[in-house]
Amino acid sequence: MASTNDGASVQSVDRALTILQLLAADGELGVTEMAGILKVHKSTAFRLVATLENHGLVEQVSHNSRYRLGVGVLRLAGATRGRLDVVRESRYVTGDLANSIGETVNLVILANSETLYLDQVAGPSALQIHNWVGRRNPLHATANGQVLLAHQSLRARDELIDSILDNAGHFTALTSHTVLDPETLRSKLDTVAKRGYAVAIDELEEGLTAIAAPIRGGDGDVIASLSVSGPSFRLTADRIDATAALVVEAAGQISARMGFAVPRLGRRT
Incomplete structure (x- = not known):
């Protein structure tokens, strides 16, 4: 059963959100006006x-x-818009990538100290797709x-x-192939x-192989990762290089759609 303090806290949150909605609608309000409403x-x-x-x-x-x-509201809106933008722009690319390779394509961002999967497109070989x-x-x-x-700074x-x-x-072992040592991971x-x-x-x-490449925003910072994943018996060692090239190319296309311009080499004189 919720305590009185819990109820008061929820009411305060509700009132604070109402204030934000009022300011969004009216532009400016004084404290007396807010109190009255x-x-x-x-x-x-x-x-x-x-x-x-x-x-x-x-x-x-x-x-x-x-x-x-x-x-602060703009920062929150910008973070949400950025996620929506990269999903939208990636859709022009990920379908073709999934069809070319035949496997599942994922769009992923950093969320605190984990990865967060934003979008997914299944290739024709992914018969039993995991969402x-x-x-x-x-x-x-x-x-x-x-x-x-x-692609983080060394400190981050x-x-x-x-x-x-x-x-x-050590890191948590998920399979017998998981990297456990931080120095090995850094290398x-x-x-x-x-x-x-x-x-x-x-x-x-076990039995899952994934290949990923960075997606950059307009300022050049890495904002997401694009990956292809599938059974290791299909994504075999002899397919890694060719698949990686396609993933890197697709990630570059999405980066370009996000406003990233690849620096051009200067002309030789």
Whole structure:
């Protein structure tokens, strides 16, 4: 049974969200107006607004002491828009990639210290497709995770690696092929960054091979990973190089659609 404090907390959240909706509709409001609409004391409305202001979600208009939506709302909207944009733009590419290779194509982003699967397209060979959309997987045991790790700054990479180590200083073993040692992973990440793609064979699941490449945004930062995955008996060693080339090319096409321009070499004089 919920406590009185729980009920009050939920009510406060509801009122705070209502304030954001009111500001979105009206542009600017004073605390007295908010209190009247919410039917609460002015001090209560002020506390709610102050909390939202501390998080950058509202800001005070200096010349009239009224409040409007803050830049924090734009950051939240931008993060959501970025995810929606990369899914939308990838759809122009992933269908052809899935058909060319015959396997499942996944679009993945970094979510805290895990991978998060945003979209998936099945190839004609994927007869019993496993739905990965919405699933989170470990960074160290997936080709997507290794791509996303490899393109972090060294400091961010180390922080992420440290966050997923167990008390003994190792990674969780998911199969007999999972990389357990952080230094071994760091060496693999250096290779991934240099060659432009990652390969994980039986590291997440026995019998599953995945090949992933980075997707870049307009500023050149890696914003997502594109992968092809399928049974190891189909994605055999002799197919890795050719498949990786197709994945890298497709990831580059999506990057271009996201506004990334590949730097051109200067002319020789």
